[in-house]
Amino acid sequence: MSPPVFRFAPSPNGRLHLGHAYSALLNVAMARAAGGRFLLRIEDIDTWRCTPALTEAMLADLAWLGLHWEEPVLRQSEHISVYTQAQQRLKEEGLLYPCFCSRQDISRAGSDGPRDPEGQPVYPGTCRHMAKEERDRRLACGEAAAWRIDMAKAVALLAAPLVFIEAGEGSDRSETAHPENWGDVVLIRKDIATSYHIAVVVDDARQGITHVVRGRDLFHATSIHRLLQHLLALPVPVYVHHKLIDDEQGRKLSKSLGSRSLADLRQEGVSPADVRRALGFS
Template sequence: MTADVPTQPVFRFAPSPNGHLHLGHAYSALLNHAMARASGGRFLLRIEDIDLGRSRPDFEAAIYEDLAWLGLTWEAPVRRQSQHFADYAAALRQLVARDLIYPCFCSRKEIARAASGQTDPDGAPLYPGTCRHLSVQERQKRLSKGQPAAQRLDMAAALSRCGERLHWAEYDLGTEPRDVVADPGAWGDVVLARKDIPTSYHMAVVVDDALQGVSDVVRGADLFHATSIHRLLQALLHLPQPRYHHHPLILDEAQRKLSKSLMSKSLRDLRAEGITPAEIKARLGF
């Protein structure tokens, strides 16, 4: 795998087409766009649609419409992750060849039960490595029977092979960058290819950022801890390290993060109420 080295800053906004954009998305898109323009850089739009069961063409079309309504422009063509599963499979094969990947047959209920209350930084049950201890013969037996399996990273082996102190440069707006020590071990043996999807968010985003030459990853603070996984994958796959800025989240009246699952009011809803792009930008500080 090769990655272009950017000759100028490259920023990206990467929504998933599984619902309509809300103010939180608008803030991230506007911030990336503004930082790209201020630095003389490039602004990319990427559609993260690896979850084919939840992604819908009408939601993708709405993303383009909403961003254009806000006055944003982006480079063409737009990278759609569902068209690049081969790139993610190639990266996974590199890790398989180094004996860093193993199949996991556990269900969510089994993982929750075995985790005994331990959680990862996202609050999900921490996988205890059950299938890591299966023999090669047992793994092949289950696979030959067609038992679905996720592909997990052997975290302990990966960290021992990494051979470097993992960290990243976190840029807080208006301040000097701070050095953040990565802690991928807190995530346990993360899934890099799901049972129903031949990749994962972590694998796809790392590969995409490298192949697109993204120099600056600007995204919500809810992904701060996930950066530890991304730094490990970048090191294992010998990919460039971007700069990072994790911006504050836009919250609702109950101080909850805006989300599609909470049915947060969408940009389309606000537009239907007569709210203008200028009012949206002013509300978000642009």
């Protein structure tokens, strides 16, 4: 039997903080306890924000923590064609449609409607109802479009509810996925030739990831991932959605909030051993 495979998959769009350190160290600890493998994946499809300099800084931070990973490291920006193949399969099955709406259009149209699990307006389906001739004309003119999944059509293909195993916290349990709560999510962005959702499920499958250990803030996104795994006939890993590390104000550590980075802590004289102890890894 092949050993279990774990992965840490950060996006180098800012400096790593203690929340990243916790997730990375937990993946390493669980891989070691299971006699498994630990992989590092760089999720850098957003090449506008994910720069080579930030990637190198991220690798330096992880090395400073004492992490070791298998080489070569998969860098998503080098594999866009693989994600395009998965997207094309969904297009051929009539499950994706182009969306020409701006963020402002969506905000106005969905302001009084239902909200997704992250609290954002669910896309009201404006472009889903557009005539094919109009879609084709606008695409032929070179108008920028995102591609959304027709969620109702995709869910109608399911013969049974989608489930996944949520491990950790003492016992495994079966969770039911609810992708319909997200509405017609974007699977190909206007500015990037793919999306996080497509890339992550494709890479987990081709890297043979058996256990996805990530933050609790991604629990609801697993419903989208389970749907894509079903539609693309991909294997289903075990999931562990771990606790988040908060700051002094009780807010989740975040790059956008300017949370103190590992580099900041290092400059203040904090050692890797100090970080490990503070996060519960002796």
